[in-house]
Amino acid sequence: MLDIRMIRERADEVRAGLAKRQKGDEVAVFRIVELDGERRQKLVESEELKSRRNMESKAIGILMKEGRKEDAESKKEWVRETNQRISELEKEIGEVEMEIRDLMLRMPNIPHESVPVGRSAEENPEVRRYGHPKVFEFQPRNHIELCEKLGLIDFKRASKLSGSGFLLYMGYGARLERALISFLIDLHVNEHGYMEVSPPFLVNRECMEGVGQFPKFQDQVYITQEGVDESTLGSLCLVPTAEAPVANIHREEILNLSDLPKRYCAYTPCFRAEAGAAGLGTRGMIRVHQFDKVEMINVVHPDEGYGLLEDMVRCAERVLEILGLHYRTIVLCTGDMGFGSAKTYDIEVWAPGQNQYLEVSSCSNCEDFQSRRMNMRFKDAEGKNRFPHILNGSGTALARLFVALVETHQQVDGSIVIPEALRSYMRMDVIPAS
């Protein structure tokens, strides 16, 4: 959510910033400014009435004590009438405020000035590259073939259980998934200074609104129903990312300056409806309704937001480097950025069996967009309450990492060499061919 005062005082700047996303978001600014003026005018009117009413009420109390009943009665009558007018005004103010709030909640963040302007994913510049696409002396298999051959994943039975877009890891496949989760958390905790947290996998609507998922993207999440009672429908949502619970840990709190930065790292499964998404229903692990992910969340002083964004991207890149995987890092252009982000880097890992790059991490600084929605603040050096920057980054998503890993480290016989760093977790060096 943007600052209403900024919209009021620097409407042109806000409009120009939103226009860079090239989605037409800036048109709502006019309406908000107009409604905001209406709101303040009515607010002044009602507060003046309240002020006079409060004075009269006090006077009534004094008159009653003095026994001047008839004087009190006439004042009571006046207060009654005034209250009527106040409640009419308040109703109008409430309606205006609801409309403003709804518009504000649906308005995306303004891109940071360093973000390249562009319309779509084709215009995302590459900022870094590590290694090269691996050259094979044989025709590399894709992950579906490999996983079926080695019995790592049972695609067919997964869809029997849950429909398309779900995975059933078996044997060494399940072990590899679990090993990756442990490896990632240990790396971020031991070497990158994060605190491990294990959050709920179901969160309430306030959390979803806090991170910007609601109200605009409700159709992308699974909402629960408790029992068969319709009245309890939808109080909790399956997390689409650990960001949903973890970024909200300090919602409605005022943190001390010395509490910052908060650096959290969490594993959760991620549940996504993927309604209308391209690639949905295709076989494999690239786009699924449930996948595992280790997420990094930083709550930091605004002065440190962008420095920590670079740091966080490096943390995610290290994962791939340690696992011996080729990747490229891109910065998303204004037209391709997510709703709440002011600046986003994507990391794409090379999957030789697909002959394509797969997005395994997205690292964003949402600045104070989310903290404002959550009303999460900190006391700065002057003792003033301010909104911290909140950053989130995948470190990394697992299903696609799994794909890149098996496709990159496959041998001619189909066996898969386990990267050094994973061997202690796997308690093996090679996943055998059969």
Place this chain on the structure above:
RNA sequence: GGAGAGAUGGCAGAGUGGUCGAAUGCAGCGGUUUGCUAAAUCGCCGUACGGGUAACCGUACCGAGGGUUCGAAUCCCUCUCUCUCCGCCA
């Protein structure tokens, strides 16, 4: 799921219809005193929104939302959460 207790400022804890935005204590900030530390003493010490160049002023907030009343932290209703006990359960 059943029964009970509770929710007040950073914390502790008063306050059961009328200058209560809220006593008091602790913590915090500033001053005085003191050889240092400590103690003592005085003052300040919530948040949000709005008005004003500003000093400042107004409004709202005692878990949330309604209601009664001229007036609610205080009375009534609903909800949420926390704690204790019982039941069920991984």
